[in-house]
Amino acid sequence: MNALLVELLTEELPPKALKKLGEAFAAGLRDGLAARKLLAAGSVATAYATPRRLAVHITQVATVGPDEARRDKVLPVAVALGADGTPQPPLLKKLAALGLSEADIPRLTRAMDGKAEALFHEYTAPGQALADALQTVLTDTVAKLPIPKVMFYERDDGTAVNFVRPAHKLIALHGSSVVPVSVLGLQAGNVSLGHRFHCEDELVIASADTYASSLREHGKVVASFAERRASIEAQLKHLSRGDEVIAPDALLDEVTALVEWPVVYECHFEREFLEVPQECLILTMQTNQKYFATQKDGKLTNRFLIVSNIETTDPSQIIGGNERVVRPRLADARFFFTQDKKLKLADRLPKLASVVYHNKLGSQGERNARVVAIAQAIATMLKADAAKAERAAMLSKADLVTDMVGEFPELQGIMGRYYALHDGEDTEVAEAIKEHYQPRFAGDALPATTTGTIVALADKLETLAGLFAIGQLPTGDKDPFALRRHALGVIRMLIEKDLPLAVPALVQAAFGTFKTVGETAQADLLTFVYDRLVGALREQGYSAQEVDAVISLRPNRWGDIPRRLEAVRAFAALPESQALAAANKRIGNILKKAEGEVPGGVDAALLKEPAEQALHNAMHGATPIADKLFANGEYTASLRELASLRAPVDAFFDGVMVNAEDAALRNNRLALLKQLHEAMNRVADLSKLAV
Numbered sequence: 001m002n003a004l005l006v007e008l009l010t011e012e013l014p015p016k017a018l019k020k021l022g023e024a025f026a027a028g029l030r031d032g033l034a035a036r037k038l039l040a041a042g043s044v045a046t047a048y049a050t051p052r053r054l055a056v057h058i059t060q061v062a063t064v065g066p067d068e069a070r071r072d073k074v075l076p077v078a079v080a081l082g083a084d085g086t087p088q089p090p091l092l093k094k095l096a097a098l099g100l101s102e103a104d105i106p107r108l109t110r111a112m113d114g115k116a117e118a119l120f121h122e123y124t125a126p127g128q129a130l131a132d133a134l135q136t137v138l139t140d141t142v143a144k145l146p147i148p149k150v151m152f153y154e155r156d157d158g159t160a161v162n163f164v165r166p167a168h169k170l171i172a173l174h175g176s177s178v179v180p181v182s183v184l185g186l187q188a189g190n191v192s193l194g195h196r197f198h199c200e201d202e203l204v205i206a207s208a209d210t211y212a213s214s215l216r217e218h219g220k221v222v223a224s225f226a227e228r229r230a231s232i233e234a235q236l237k238h239l240s241r242g243d244e245v246i247a248p249d250a251l252l253d254e255v256t257a258l259v260e261w262p263v264v265y266e267c268h269f270e271r272e273f274l275e276v277p278q279e280c281l282i283l284t285m286q287t288n289q290k291y292f293a294t295q296k297d298g299k300l301t302n303r304f305l306i307v308s309n310i311e312t313t314d315p316s317q318i319i320g321g322n323e324r325v326v327r328p329r330l331a332d333a334r335f336f337f338t339q340d341k342k343l344k345l346a347d348r349l350p351k352l353a354s355v356v357y358h359n360k361l362g363s364q365g366e367r368n369a370r371v372v373a374i375a376q377a378i379a380t381m382l383k384a385d386a387a388k389a390e391r392a393a394m395l396s397k398a399d400l401v402t403d404m405v406g407e408f409p410e411l412q413g414i415m416g417r418y419y420a421l422h423d424g425e426d427t428e429v430a431e432a433i434k435e436h437y438q439p440r441f442a443g444d445a446l447p448a449t450t451t452g453t454i455v456a457l458a459d460k461l462e463t464l465a466g467l468f469a470i471g472q473l474p475t476g477d478k479d480p481f482a483l484r485r486h487a488l489g490v491i492r493m494l495i496e497k498d499l500p501l502a503v504p505a506l507v508q509a510a511f512g513t514f515k516t517v518g519e520t521a522q523a524d525l526l527t528f529v530y531d532r533l534v535g536a537l538r539e540q541g542y543s544a545q546e547v548d549a550v551i552s553l554r555p556n557r558w559g560d561i562p563r564r565l566e567a568v569r570a571f572a573a574l575p576e577s578q579a580l581a582a583a584n585k586r587i588g589n590i591l592k593k594a595e596g597e598v599p600g601g602v603d604a605a606l607l608k609e610p611a612e613q614a615l616h617n618a619m620h621g622a623t624p625i626a627d628k629l630f631a632n633g634e635y636t637a638s639l640r641e642l643a644s645l646r647a648p649v650d651a652f653f654d655g656v657m658v659n660a661e662d663a664a665l666r667n668n669r670l671a672l673l674k675q676l677h678e679a680m681n682r683v684a685d686l687s688k689l690a691v
Contacts (some may be wrong), residue, residue, distance in 0.1 A: 001040055002175030004033075004130075004206035007048070007055035007139065008183070009169035009192060015051070015257035017148045021164070022049025022225055026056035028141030029134075036133045037065045047222040048212070050260045052193070055223060057211060061174060065127030074098070074108060074119040074504040076167065081119075091119070106343035115412075120680060135181045138172075142183050145302065148474040153426050155185045169193065176207040194219020195260055197310055209278065222310075229256040232307055235264035239305055246282060255290050271302050271332040279414050280333045280404060288329050289322070289409070326689040336403040337418075344423045345416065347400040352397060357370065360470045368397050370513040377509040381501055382454065389454045389679060393433035395420060396455055399433070413437045413506035426600060428452075439489050446493055453493055457506070460486040468525040469517045487532040498559035503529065505527040505556075533558065546572070549688035553681065567635035568684045575609050576646035577689060580680070583649045585687035587677045590658060591670065599671040611655035615648040616672060623679045635683045642680055649676070 006029055013021060026047030033039050040060035048055035049406040074080065075598065080091035087105055095101060098121060108119045154160055161167070161184050172179040172188035181188045192203045198220035205211050215221040222228045229252055236245045255264070273281060276295075278300035285291040292305040306322050308315070345408055361367065375393035379386040399405050399416035413434045420430035428451045435452030436459050438444055447453040464485050467473070474483050494501060499615035511522050518524075530551065537547045542565050548562045571577050591598060607613045622641050629638035658673065660666045680686050 001060040003208040004058045004061040004134075004179075005055065005173045005205070005211045006134075006172060007053055007169075007171040007192060007205075007211070008142070008167055008186075008384070009053050009165075009171075010167045011165040012051045013049075013054075013165055013257070014148060015254050017146070017164070018049050018257035019225055019253055020146050022047045022054055024399060025049075025054040025141060028144060029056050029137055030058055032137030032140060033133060036128050036137070037068075038062045038128070038133055041438045042627070046212075047225070048123075049225045049257075050223055050228075052260070053223070053256060055171075055211070055686055061130065062127075063130050063174065065129075065133065067127050068125045070123055070125045071120075072098075072121045073113060074121050076113070077110060077117040077119060121654060133181050134172065134179055138183050138219060140509060157185070159185050161185055171205060171211075173205060173208045173211075177480060179242045189350070194218070195221050195309075198261060205644055222262070225256060227261055228259065229253070232256060232262045232264065233518070235262070235307075236305055238265050239264055240294065241322070243301060243303065246286075246293045246295060248286070251286050251292070255307045258290065258675050259307055261309060261311060263308045263311045263431050265306050265308055265315050265316075265319050267304050267306055267319050267326070269302050269304065269323065269326055269330055272336060272644055273303060276334045276337050277415070277418050279411060280337060282407065283408050283410060284333050285326060287410075288423040289326055291322070291326065333404070340356060340402040340415070340419060340421050345395045345419050345425075346423070348398045349394070351401040355400060356647075358466070358470075361466045364397055364400060367466070368394065370466070371396065371455070371458045371462050373513045374462055374510050377512075378454045378457055378506070378570070381505065382450070384450050384454060388426060388429055388432070388451045389458075391426070391431045392436070392451050393455045393458055395425070396433050397428065398460065401605055402636065430665065434466065439492060441485070441489070442578060446496060453497060453499070457490060457493055458510075460489050461506060461510035462513065464490075464525055465507065465521075465527075466514060468521045468528070469511065469514045471521070473524065473528070479636055483528075484532060487529045488528065488536060491536055492535050494558040495561060498597060500557065500559065502556040503558060513514050530554070533561075537561070542569075545689055549671050549684035549686065552685045552688060560635070563633060563635050564683050568686075568689070569640050570636045571639040571643065571686070574640070574643050576643040577686075578691060579646050579650060580643065581686045581691075583653065584677065584680050584685075585690045587673045588687050594670050598674045599667050600674070602671045604669050604674060606664055607672075608665065609656045611648070611651040612669060612672060614691060615645070615652045616674070618645055618648040619672075619676060619679065623675070626679060626681075630682050639683055639686075645676070 007383055008025070026045050028038070030045035034043070038061055039058065040062070043058060043060040046057045048057070053515065075091055075094055080088060081394050082088055086314050089104060091105075091380055092102060100121070109122055109455060110117055111120055142163070145164070149164070150162050150163055151165060152160065152162055153166045155471070163184055167184045169192060170183060170186040170188045171190055171192055178188055178190055190205050192215070193199070194201075194215060196201045199218065203214060203219045205214055212223050214221045222231065232252065232255060233247070236247060255357045281292045281300060285293050290307070294301045294303045294305065304326070308318050310318065312318065349365070349368070352368055353363050357363040357364045372390055375389045376386055377417060379389035395416065396413075399412055401420060402415060402419065404415050405412045413436065417430045419428070419432035420433050420451040428449050431449050432447070432452035432455050435447035435449060436455035438447050438452070438456055447456045463481065463532055464483055467481055467483060491500065495504070507522060507525055507529075533549055538544065538552070544569050546565055549568050550561060555561060602616060604616065607616055626638045626641040629635075629641060656669065658669045660665065662671065
């Protein structure tokens with residue numbers, strides 16, 4: 001078996017899509033050939049992706065696949081043969097389509113196919129040749145690539161092609177032999193191109209195994225995306241000189257996709273620009289120029305690092321050119337910052353009335369008023385500083401109409417904080433303006449201040465309630481307003497900050513700010529957030545049973561849910577758990593079937609049987625202790641105390657007839673079970689743990 005190399009050489013590919021394109025190209029060819037049994041068990045596929053090529057190297061690829069025993073259904077016997085066994089026209093027609101004749105009928109086998117007997121054609125199919133298989137797989141893979149936007153172009157011969165970028169060459173090598181396949185109007189060969197500037201000549205690839213080394217040594221191209229990325233990271237670290245290089249993964253991936261031979265150089269800008277908030281400068285360098293800013297002790301320096309696609313002994317022109325390019329960008333940021341400070345945030349609020357938020361929900365000004373009202377309600381629930389919450393909510397969206405945020409929407413909230421501090425606003429109010437967008441994504445930090453938490457909750461609840469009010473719910477994979485993310489943000493704040501807030505009350509406060517609301521909108525939103533809560537808890541490692549046991553009670557306060565889950569997990573580990581869970585399920589079924597309302601109190605004088613007397617006495621001793629532990633939030637200890645009831649519960653069901661003919665006895669026993677059921681299900685519905 002030899003290695004296989006397939007390369008598609010193109011014009012510059014979209015950098016933000018390159019990594020996925022390279023992975024999809026390699027995976028499509030590997031999986032397609034594996035499905036056709038052309039790869040050995042230990043075969044390894046290596047993806048390559050540069051700005052001008054997608055490629056894959058696959059080890060241990062066979063020239064021909066193995067022969068395969070096949071068993072194809074022909075027709076049901078009732079259709080194929082007459083009552084006397086003679087072949088019918090449908091059978092003869094089917095045989096002709098299969099390349100068989102009437103003489104082959106004796107070789108067909110009969111077997112049951114479900115409830116009816118059918119004829120089958122059993123034969124050995126020869127293995128598929130690599131060239132045939134690769135042609136099919138390559139065509140399918142190219143057609144299914146995750147292309148962000150398809151481009152239409154014409155080849156020199158006038159044929160029209162649709163692809164992400166114009167393609168110029170195709171390589172398909174099995175060992176050192178060219179595999180005769182074609183795609184996008186290109187015939188496979190063994191010729192590639194090296195670096196656009198460092199290698200002018202065509203590059204002949206001798207064999208599949210020499211592809212990466214040939215490109216590196218003779219073409220000045222590092223074909224592996226991962227190797228280029230690692231090289232960039234190593235060079236950034238080398239030139240950091242002890243400073244922190246700000247290198248987010250998205251920027252690293254994008255820069256890696258822009259170069260084939262990465263070389264990092266150091267540049268500088270004038271120190272006077274450091275007067276501008278560093279977030280503005282960093283974003284300017286990253287977004288517009290793809291540069292890596294540096295920090296020392298958390299403060300931005302005037303050094304930045306660039307990744308060039310050209311290696312030279314005299315990089316002065318490259319460095320000087322990049323320094324000239326970044327200067328006007330930084331000057332723009334400084335101008336925006338200076339201009340924005342001339343008008344206070346509070347004075348910008350009227351401008352929000354002219355900014356459309358949603359055609360059915362009004363302007364940003366109207367939305368801002370709703371957020372303020374919800375924040376006031378939450379502050380009252382928390383007995384927090386309502387004045388600060390109101391002020392922060394009122395100013396939270398004012399920076400949307402500043403020049404800086406207009407240029408860089410990613411800075412919303414961040415610039416609001418800077419401008420609020422410049423205006424002399426309270427420090428916590430300023431921090432809340434920044435924090436109210438948090439958490440922005442999974443794993444993001446939560447607001448640190450109480451005011452920030454209140455406004456963040458208000459902002460997210462307003463979004464959720466508003467869009468549910470007009471019926472714009474997420475469907476399937478579509479969630480254009482990120483409502484799932486907003487719901488998870490609310491969940492995280494309620495749980496991780498252990499806030500004493502009732503979720504139904506929060507939802508009601510949010511909907512109270514809207515004039516028109518759909519009939520089921522509030523109930524739908526509650527269901528939606530509870531569903532997101534279940535998913536979030538499952539992702540944290542809790543089992544479906546544990547989560548169901550707790551969430552089925554629909555607890556209003558979510559801060560103690562982790563403690564409830566840990567208590568359920570500890571209870572489930574006790575030897576008494578399964579018996580009590582089963583008994584709890586049985587009790588629930590009995591109470592559901594009871595006629596009329598079950599009495600709330602137990603009459604001790606009506607407890608005739610020793611087993612029911614023993615259970616009543618045991619509950620009289622254990623329940624008050626369990627209730628006190630529950631009230632103190634000691635859920636694990638509360639359930640452990642109730643576990644002591646296993647023996648009297650088992651004895652009760654073994655020796656007591658609940659549905660006695662005497663109505664008084666029956667109702668008294670139901671009341672006893674009702675009290676037991678309520679005591680056992682305060683932390684969680686333990687019946688959900690029954691196997």
